[in-house]
Amino acid sequence: MYGQLTSDVPLGPFEGTTITVWSGQGKQAKLHATPSCSYLRSARGVERTVHLDAAVVGRMCPxxxxxGSWARPGTGLAVFLDTLTGLGLLYELDSFRDPDEDAFEDEEVRHAAAVLYKPVADTPAVPGEQDDAEDDEDDTWEERQEAQRVRESVLRQWGGALASMHRTHRQLALFPWLRAWAGAALEAKAGYLRVLQEQAQLLVAERALLAATAAAAMTEPDVPADEPAFAPLGDPGEARRQLLSLWRRWRSAVEDSWDDPQQQTYVVHHLTDTMGSRRKGRDQMLERARAVVAGWEADVRAAAGERHGDRVVVARLPHDAAERGSGRSLVDRLGEWELGVLASYTADVVWEPQSVITVRVPEPVAVRLLTQHHTLSYSEPETDEADQPAAQSPADPRSATGSGVGPGVFDDTPVHSRHLVTGEHLRALRATMRDAEQLYVVFSVGGGLEVVALSVLEERCAAGWQGSIIAGASDLPDALFAPRQPSPGQEEPVWPARIHDPHHEAFGSHLSTAEGERVLVRLREGRRDTDHALRSLALARGVADLRQLQAVGYDDRDFPRRPFASAVWHGLLAMEQLDLEPFEPDTDTGWQRGSGLPLGVLAGVQAYTSDAEGRYQGRAHSPDCKHRRPEHGVSRDDDLVTIAELLGNKGFDPCSKCGGYAVRRLSQDQVAYYRAAHRLHSLTHQVHSAAARNNGTGSAELAAQLREFAELDRRTANAWFPLRKEARQWRQTVNALLGELPGPA
Ligand SMILES: [Zn+2]
Ligand SMILES: [Zn+2]
Structure with a gap:
């Protein structure tokens, strides 16, 4: 049964939290988490807020x-309830407590073990291979199949119980007030785990595990490739290649198995894969090959038969070793040999503060566990506690006990009562919240306010960072993100035609932050997460260096983690370049030169490029360029330079497709100055050409436009020119042009 919240579950610090419920009329009407619950029959469901307590839980609809989601995602209460319900903690506490319908009686297990250990007669493991295959043999084969099924099932059950125990303890660690309440269930689970382990131990033979260990340590044998029996394989060189390939196949079957190596003899048939069944010498070849394999078997059995001392090895289960309800957790992925070793030799398991399995194994098994790659990672037991990796600084007493997840870790209490966030909290958040990988405003004394992705925050917490979460993207005030009406009929394109005339009012506006927002909305149109994308954009706009926004690591489908939709990058960056001609020096050597205007407020505009200095092979690319890696957006490997640094940078070698960089979107003032500079640049050409022709027609109009630039009001001048000398330079340029204008004819 999926876990349903019941009124006996202690609510701890969440008792009394205000939640919103929907219910029909009547004092005893069931409470629902959503007005759309199919059990809410009355169309007149009333919305109310209530204080969460046992009585409220008792009235919840099943x-x-x-x-149900009774709390806003990303709050402590949501993490608590989501961790408990569904396939969560309540489900875990209820599973692997007693034998279920898949369980086997001890008697069945003993019978299966007897069948498995009965010395197999000198017959192949696959029936029908010999002419004298008799009914007896078929029966034996079927009995053996059944016994193997029992073994597989019991061992997997034991692994499942182990994984469930691990999950249960990891979840309980988040909510320490549940510990006492869960005590009886934990005891039952521990008891059943022991029962399963005892059954599992009957089904796995030490000699098989040792033989597999010896096979794993075996070095390439000499093979009798030039014997006449192997002639059907080809010349001795080819026969040697095939026999060695047979050996590798045999070894990998034996070393991963919990079965006696004798069960793997069938691999010899791969030698005849490309051979007709009537091929001359085929049967003799197979017979000889079986003898060769029998020799390898004898070798590993002899090695397995030696007496060995014992050694203690430990396996620490990583916190995410057992994702909930899934069949793809680490424990589920254990191979036969490893699972068999764990079931046979587990001497002790402690679950707190971390799940650690202690095995006492024969020396060769210890060596194999410690030196080869396995699903779990094994190490020697630590004699010194100082070897423990210090996840948190020892100065923080809270980390030692684990503070659990209560209110005040995430955005659900006043900021002044926030707790330090820990890796444990973030794991709980990630396990319960679908879009947990988002941007968060975090605060630390050392770093001040910052905006980081969850994965980056996890990295920091693991490295001992101490700070608090102020809000996630989804916590931002709803009032700032009013629901948008779909854009009415007018089919405006996502990317409108470019305006090239600087005298046009909208010149340069395609570079603006406002345009970034519009483009983002258009790109996400019709998607449910448009609102989330806008919130992410708003948070990201405050980030000084966009390279910090890159998430780290991969999600559970092995895609790189992304804190927001890639369209958000179009909101942050204009995937194009500034036309810098007005700011280039006035070299006076021909027409269409720069006007040498000051960069002013544009000087600090950021450009993101793969290579600002020509340091790497190939051209520089913009974050949006198809020539780059498949993921869009800025990465930590990109260069961040300012427009001032880019102007006149000889090393910069841009790709012709993308222009080499993307520019961070411009503020209103920056767009206004960009347009003004282009207008003045264009006026300069007009003045020069009028002066060259000494033609005063239109001078009055030019003069009027120039005067507008000569007499900037103070606000505009301050906004455009951070440096006073730039304002002066601008004025001088305009005045010089006014002086150059030929008088009216
Ligand atoms: Zn309901
Ligand atoms: Zn490119």
């Missing part, structure tokens, strides 16, 4: 009590 559907909502199992799957």
């Amino acid at each position: 559907q909502c009590g199992t799957y």
